[in-house]
Amino acid sequence: MRAIENPDVVEHLSWDVIASRIGAGAAAILPIGAGAKEHGLHLPMNTDRVQAEALSARIAAEIDALIWPTLSYGYYPAFIKYAGSASLSDETFKRMVEELTQALIGYG
Secondary structure, three states, X not given: OOOOOOOOEHHHOOHHHHHHHHHOOOEEEOOEOOOXXXXXXXXXXXXXXXXHHHHXXXXXXXXXEEEOOOEOOOOOHXXXXXXXXXXXXXHHHHHHHHHHHHHHHHOX
């Protein structure tokens, strides 16, 4: 379940509100959890994403933090044989995380 009205989720805020929160010292949370990775027949493909978003919301409720949109693709080579599962190369995933992290650090 996604937090639609959560005031800590940047995709629901305007840039000036985000700038103000960052200026006041808000931390940045970048959830990482697969949106398309098998978990057997008993769980949906987005189980990792749901858990990452729930954990991010719990952390943000405890500290002053902003939650960025979930990075829902990653390096999961062991799961690509399952229909619907998607995996990036290790280098692409590392680069994505590095570039996103640098962007967040650049905000302050």
